[in-house]
Amino acid sequence: MTLDRNLEAMLFAAAKPFTVARLTQMLDAEKDDVQIALDALAERLNVSGSGLQLQKNGSEYELVTRPECADAVAKVVNVEAQAELSRASLEALTILAYRGPLTRPELEQIRGVQSSIILRNLLLRGLIEQSEDMRLGQPVYSVTFDFLNHLGLSGVEALPDFEKLRGHSSVVDVLKQLESTSTPPPADPQAPNLHV
Amino acid sequence: MPVTFRVEHFEGPLDLLLQLVEQEKLDISQVSLATVADQFVEYVHQSTEIKLEELADFLVIASKLVYLKSKLLLPDLHVEDMEEGPDLETQLRTYKSFVDASRALDELWKSGARSFPRAKPAVIRAQASFQPPKDFTTDLMRELMLRVISRLVPLQSLPQAMIERVVTVQEKIGQLYSHIREKAKATFRTFVGTANSKQETVASFLALLELVKQRFLVVEQGTLFEDIAIEAHPEAPQNNPLSESFV
Numbered sequence: 001m002t003l004d005r006n007l008e009a010m011l012f013a014a015a016k017p018f019t020v021a022r023l024t025q026m027l028d029a030e031k032d033d034v035q036i037a038l039d040a041l042a043e044r045l046n047v048s049g050s051g052l053q054l055q056k057n058g059s060e061y062e063l064v065t066r067p068e069c070a071d072a073v074a075k076v077v078n079v080e081a082q083a084e085l086s087r088a089s090l091e092a093l094t095i096l097a098y099r100g101p102l103t104r105p106e107l108e109q110i111r112g113v114q115s116s117i118i119l120r121n122l123l124l125r126g127l128i129e130q131s132e133d134m135r136l137g138q139p140v141y142s143v144t145f146d147f148l149n150h151l152g153l154s155g156v157e158a159l160p161d162f163e164k165l166r167g168h169s170s171v172v173d174v175l176k177q178l179e180s181t182s183t184p185p186p187a188d189p190q191a192p193n194l195h196v
Numbered sequence: 197m198p199v200t201f202r203v204e205h206f207e208g209p210l211d212l213l214l215q216l217v218e219q220e221k222l223d224i225s226q227v228s229l230a231t232v233a234d235q236f237v238e239y240v241h242q243s244t245e246i247k248l249e250e251l252a253d254f255l256v257i258a259s260k261l262v263y264l265k266s267k268l269l270l271p272d273l274h275v276e277d278m279e280e281g282p283d284l285e286t287q288l289r290t291y292k293s294f295v296d297a298s299r300a301l302d303e304l305w306k307s308g309a310r311s312f313p314r315a316k317p318a319v320i321r322a323q324a325s326f327q328p329p330k331d332f333t334t335d336l337m338r339e340l341m342l343r344v345i346s347r348l349v350p351l352q353s354l355p356q357a358m359i360e361r362v363v364t365v366q367e368k369i370g371q372l373y374s375h376i377r378e379k380a381k382a383t384f385r386t387f388v389g390t391a392n393s394k395q396e397t398v399a400s401f402l403a404l405l406e407l408v409k410q411r412f413l414v415v416e417q418g419t420l421f422e423d424i425a426i427e428a429h430p431e432a433p434q435n436n437p438l439s440e441s442f443v
Contacts, residue, residue: 015313015314016316055311064313065311065312066311067309067310068309070308070309071308079310082306084306087207091294091295093298094294094298097301110291111208112208112211112257112291113253114250114253139347148311149311149312150310151304151305152304152311161297
């Protein structure tokens with residue numbers, strides 16, 4: 001199996017994240033094979049005692065150093081002091097990490113309070129990103145590679161109780177209720193057309 | 197019901213509600229939510245911490261609490277508008293599960309565990325110039341601009357409504373109480389004689405009920421629909437009725 005070796009070398013040399021689709025295209029391979037090779041690479045790094053780990057965010061992959069090596073790496077790279085997170089920021093980040101990507105109204109539905117300022121702060125700090133994938137006419141927010149690096153995580157899936165909280169039936173309920181109540185009413189044919 | 201302890205700081209209405217339930221050492225349930233409803237309303241009423249732009253969110257939760265409490269008292273109560281949207285118990289449970297998870301995340305954040313991506317190879321910065329992609333056309337620019345504009349239009353324009361200034365029950369409690377202190381006796385009809393609207397009459401009546409409940413006043417009514425005689429309770433408490441909360 002040379003595919004996972006090639007992927008390792010490519011991700012090392014490029015020093016930036018790539019989507020599975022982009023890797024598949026560059027390697028001229030089957031997408032399923034690339035995915036299998038990526039999983040194999042992650043596993044090999046985990047069991048071989050490597051100082052690196054494969055990090056996944058959404059459909060993107062990047063090679064990063066293992067959190068256990070943080071002190072050693074700090075000797076050779078500049079590490080900025082990690083400012084504390086406010087309670088509100090922590091809340092929003094947690095929700096986006098476990099349940100993201102989410103639109104702003106979805107996040108607010110869970111937090112019960114308007115969150116545009118928090119979102120803007122987190123965007124400025126580079127811990128979340130806004131993407132153009134619209135849902136219910138709204139852009140969606142998700143955590144960034146930077147966020148994962150701050151915590152030394154290989155992906156959001158590595159968070160405690162990830163599966164349990166992500167699939168939590170009450171979370172699904174709360175979000176579903178939002179979808180049913182926020183559907184815009186059908187256009188009234190009798191209403192005057194304002195977009196002349 | 198007087199507030200017996202203070203929640204020092206809260207992030208939004210669900211956080212306040214959760215802290216109130218937890219301080220009473222209760223599990224999240226319809227009953228426990230109804231139990232803390234009065235306290236919640238009192239906080240919203242008195243807190244200087246609630247930002248104006250968040251007030252509406254607090255009022256939404258307060259109204260759900262009051263509805264929940266009313267439903268426990270009147271099991272047949274069913275208001276279509278209030279049944280819409282997420283039920284408060286589920287919402288609070290969900291919120292709590294994320295608050296718990298955020299504590300673990302905070303520990304991880306503070307633990308110093310970090311990963312580093314490979315440092316970007318140094319590149320010589322090319323002279324900045326406008327280099328549009330090959331398929332970039334003015335039509336595409338127009339389309340992109342339209343997309344930007346469409347994002348600025350609010351999803352659903354909010355209906356505009358005027359909020360009519362209505363006299364509050366609190367105000368009426370104050371008026372009725374000082375009225376009785378001056379005159380010693382009164383009847384309900386003379387008291388509402390000056391009311392300008394049905395709402396004001398209702399507020400007066402609620403004020404009367406509250407003051408009777410708090411043992412500031414006693415009332416007497418001969419028969420149904422007859423005027424109600426009001427006088428001070430012989431053992432009326434000395435404090436001000438307005439310092440007590442009520443829902």
